[in-house]
Amino acid sequence: MATPPELAVVVPVKGGPLAKSRLDLPEGTRRSLAEAFARDTLAAATTALPDAVVLVVTSDPGVRAGVVSDGLRVVADPGGGLDAAVSAGFAAAGALGVSGTTVLLADHPAIRAEELVAALTAAHGRGPVMVPDAEGTGTALLHLPSGGVVPPTRFGAGSAARHVELGWERLEVDAPGLRTDVDDAASFALAIELGVGPHTRAALARATLPGVQATIHRVPGDDGGSALLDDGREVGVPLEALRDSGLLHLRVGQRVSLELDAAGTAATRVWIVGIGPGETIR
Numbered sequence: 434m435a436t437p438p439e440l441a442v443v444v445p446v447k448g449g450p451l452a453k454s455r456l457d458l459p460e461g462t463r464r465s466l467a468e469a470f471a472r473d474t475l476a477a478a479t480t481a482l483p484d485a486v487v488l489v490v491t492s493d494p495g496v497r498a499g500v501v502s503d504g505l506r507v508v509a510d511p512g513g514g515l516d517a518a519v520s521a522g523f524a525a526a527g528a529l530g531v532s533g534t535t536v537l538l539a540d541h542p543a544i545r546a547e548e549l550v551a552a553l554t555a556a557h558g559r560g561p562v563m564v565p566d567a568e569g570t571g572t573a574l575l576h577l578p579s580g581g582v583v584p585p586t587r588f589g590a591g592s593a594a595r596h597v598e599l600g601w602e603r604l605e606v607d608a609p610g611l612r613t614d615v616d617d618a619a620s621f622a623l624a625i626e627l628g629v630g631p632h633t634r635a636a637l638a639r640a641t642l643p644g645v646q647a648t649i650h651r652v653p654g655d656d657g658g659s660a661l662l663d664d665g666r667e668v669g670v671p672l673e674a675l676r677d678s679g680l681l682h683l684r685v686g687q688r689v690s691l692e693l694d695a696a697g698t699a700a701t702r703v704w705i706v707g708i709g710p711g712e713t714i715r
Contacts, residue, residue, distance in 0.1 A: 448493025
């Protein structure tokens with residue numbers, strides 16, 4: 434793969450107990466998944482850009498230890514949020530005299546190395562550019578060529594429009610893994626559908642999750658129905674699994690949560706948050 438010379442890739446990693454706080458999961462599971470997302474993101478960056486300098490901006494001791502053991506460089510997170518962390522990364526990259534700096538957040542578990550190469554190829558010869566996320570409202574990547582003034586950044590909800598206002602050119606690329614950053618259950622389901630990296634797959638296999646996510650494939654009738662898990666497996670949805678659930682009118686394509694039997698082939702409980710046994714409206 435062609436690699437821009439002396440490129441720096443800045444990857445802020447929050448870490449700690451508040452990592453991925455919008456995922457409604459136990460703290461230990463969230464932290465494990467957040468770490469796995471970061472490792473898959475970093476693996477894609479180092480594979481795509483073997484000659485680049487990867488700068489991980491973090492204040493978390495666990496993340497720092499892992500980064501050092503992987504041979505990557507650590508930049509101290511000054512605190513003050515994501516924009517401050519990105520600014521520290523730009524400053525560290527500038528001090529190295531690199532020919533360009535890319536900012537990639539650490540929550541892209543479905544990213545592919547070739548997608549990152551394609552995005553930077555499309556950015557070549559342009560000024561500061563911003564690649565929007567899959568929804569078009571957030572920011573998946575920033576790229577800044579050398580020699581120019583670093584525009585301000587404003588990460589958070591609606592950041593794509595704010596970055597354009599601040600001088601970053603919007604750049605559309607066909608890179609679904611790059612553009613899928615995991616913030617909540619819906620974006621996590623999309624990343625799983627695209628195919629997450631090995632670290633996230635391993636973390637999922639170890640995770641204690643409140644049921645598994647699935648999509649109704651056949652509407653339950655007298656002989657039951659079926660659902661497709663996010664890994665593509667079809668499992669049965671017998672009528673007894675719906676007893677007292679309140680889910681009497683499931684439709685094909687509807688997203689549900691399941692508990693599976695010991696064999697992992699049939700649902701023993703079906704619910705939607707707020708609807709079903711043991712569920713309360715939240």
